[in-house]
Amino acid sequence: MKVSVIGLGYVGLVTSACLAEWGHDVLGADNNRRRLDALLRGAAPFHEPGLDAMVADNLERRRLRFTASATQAARDGDAVIVAVGTHDGNGGWQTLTIQSCLADIVPEMPDDAPLIIRSTMPPDFIRRMALIARAIRSEAGRKPVPVMLNPEFTREGSAIRDFMHPERVVFGSVDDPDGHGLRTLQELYANVTAPMLSMSAMDAAFAKLGANLFLATKISFANELAALCDAYGAHVDNVVQAMGHDPRIGPTFLRAGVGFGGSCLPHQVSMTVRDADRDGIDSPLLDAVNRINHRQRLDLVQHLARMVGQLEGQRVALLGLTFKPHTDDLRDAPSLTVAAELLAAGATVVAYDPMPSARARAIELVPDLVVADDVYAALANASAAALVTEWPEFLQIDWSRAAEAVRRRIIFDGRNALDPSQLRAAGFTYSAFGRMVTGQVAAMEPVQMAMPSGREGRGAGRRTSSRRRRALARVDPESAA
Numbered sequence: 001m002k003v004s005v006i007g008l009g010y011v012g013l014v015t016s017a018c019l020a021e022w023g024h025d026v027l028g029a030d031n032n033r034r035r036l037d038a039l040l041r042g043a044a045p046f047h048e049p050g051l052d053a054m055v056a057d058n059l060e061r062r063r064l065r066f067t068a069s070a071t072q073a074a075r076d077g078d079a080v081i082v083a084v085g086t087h088d089g090n091g092g093w094q095t096l097t098i099q100s101c102l103a104d105i106v107p108e109m110p111d112d113a114p115l116i117i118r119s120t121m122p123p124d125f126i127r128r129m130a131l132i133a134r135a136i137r138s139e140a141g142r143k144p145v146p147v148m149l150n151p152e153f154t155r156e157g158s159a160i161r162d163f164m165h166p167e168r169v170v171f172g173s174v175d176d177p178d179g180h181g182l183r184t185l186q187e188l189y190a191n192v193t194a195p196m197l198s199m200s201a202m203d204a205a206f207a208k209l210g211a212n213l214f215l216a217t218k219i220s221f222a223n224e225l226a227a228l229c230d231a232y233g234a235h236v237d238n239v240v241q242a243m244g245h246d247p248r249i250g251p252t253f254l255r256a257g258v259g260f261g262g263s264c265l266p267h268q269v270s271m272t273v274r275d276a277d278r279d280g281i282d283s284p285l286l287d288a289v290n291r292i293n294h295r296q297r298l299d300l301v302q303h304l305a306r307m308v309g310q311l312e313g314q315r316v317a318l319l320g321l322t323f324k325p326h327t328d329d330l331r332d333a334p335s336l337t338v339a340a341e342l343l344a345a346g347a348t349v350v351a352y353d354p355m356p357s358a359r360a361r362a363i364e365l366v367p368d369l370v371v372a373d374d375v376y377a378a379l380a381n382a383s384a385a386a387l388v389t390e391w392p393e394f395l396q397i398d399w400s401r402a403a404e405a406v407r408r409r410i411i412f413d414g415r416n417a418l419d420p421s422q423l424r425a426a427g428f429t430y431s432a433f434g435r436m437v438t439g440q441v442a443a444m445e446p447v448q449m450a451m452p453s454g455r456e457g458r459g460a461g462r463r464t465s466s467r468r469r470r471a472l473a474r475v476d477p478e479s480a481a
């Protein structure tokens with residue numbers, strides 16, 4: 001099938017390359033010249049495992065082509081997929097781009113080519129979508145086209161596998177009176193053996209939103225559980241492992257740590273809370289998911305402060321900048337908040353990430369951040385280190401060598417990914433979220449440890465100490481009083 005894809009960002013480019021890989025004849029359009037130039041050389045403009053090779057191979061086979069002209073692409077397709085950005089970069093929606101994209105391409109589309117929207121859109125925009133498309137077509141003197149939603153469920157770092165071997169594919173009908181839009185999508189995904197679910201446009205949008213909100217909730221739940229484990233002296237890894245055997249719960253997305261980042265989960269949680277608040281809908285659970293996620297970032301800094309004594313004048317090594325491994329994406333990455341908080345507390349922050357592009361971007365985003373070209377250089381003379389992204393490279397660190405490089409052997413594992421026994425053997429004081437370390441200390445020294453010195457006014461410190469007081473009230477009511 002001849003497919004045109006408008007917008008070659010993360011979603012659009014992965015969609016284009018994978019559809020071409022399946023044998024469709026794909027024409028991708030983007031108005032960013034630098035991005036197009038890179039693509040024409042067969043290079044993806046961001047890091048995604050396997051994508052460069054897939055783009056180059058399909059360019060060579062001429063199943064994948066690129067153009068700067070969205071209108072040319074719209075005229076050319078048996079189906080036209082829209083994958084332009086809808087985030088304002090600040091936890092809100094931005095629909096100007098998609099509106100102007102639709103105004104450009106919809107009048108040009110062939111009469112029987114379905115318009116397939118893959119961008120995530122706000123509910124009120126979805127509600128108006130059929131009217132918008134029909135109005136544009138009628139103004140151009142053209143027949144209406146079928147309009148469908150096809151939300152994406154791909155994760156960065158495994159986007160190609162997720163696209164080619166999905167667990168489910170969801171089709172939402174915006175305006176599809178004779179079913180031609182649905183049949184076209186079924187043909188497009190003919191290679192997929194997973195369930196293909198068709199439903200209303202709003203159901204499809206909420207099927208995606210619901211999945212992401214649930215994943216975010218699982219992570220914040222694990223982080224709340226980790227705080228309880230710390231306070232009472234349990235080990236969150238063991239707790240979650242045991243819980244995960246229950247098929248009603250499952251083992252995934254329950255890893256405690258510095259919290260979720262990226263372009264999807266933080267954005268969808270905060271926008272849902274914001275929209276619900278505007279529309280007078282109570283969303284206390286999602287509000288808490290959001291607050292817990294942000295608190296984890298501040299708590300990591302508090303834990304470091306407690307371990308080091310005070311942050312002012314100290315050199316802290318940050319291991320990892322990207323929001324998760326196997327991507328170079330820094331959008332809403334916990335590392336950025338952590339670095340900014342450490343710098344605000346007077347520390348010097350030296351970060352290392354295996355992705356050179358992420359290192360270069362991080363110093364643009366966080367003034368005063370220093371980046372190093374290898375992990376041992378970042379650790380050199382550090383008074384403390386924090387693991388923020390669990391890149392495989394960090395799991396291979398020679399901790400005896402690191403112990404010689406640092407000034408003080410202190411590490412906070414913000415992803416519960418390192419082996420504490422290895423670190424302790426190399427002489428490090430190790431701490432993490434919910435791995436019992438702070439709980440043990442709290443039980444022994446409840447009063448002195450209740451607040452980090454000099455940081456009593458900070459929200460995270462207050463919450464940590466009141467949590468500990470409540471916990472102590474159960475096991476030792478007198479000392480908690």
Ligand code: UDX
Pocket residue numbers: 152153154155156157212215219252253254255256257258259260261262263264265323324
């Ligand atoms: C997410 C959804 O998973 C995907 O289905 C959707 O299409 C886009 O958004 P992505 O943003 O690529 O994908 O990342 P994901 O793998 O979901 O991880 C999100 C964040 O959660 C990362 O920062 C990760 O480190 C964190 N995380 C994940 C945890 O903190 N704990 C976990 O147990 C799992």
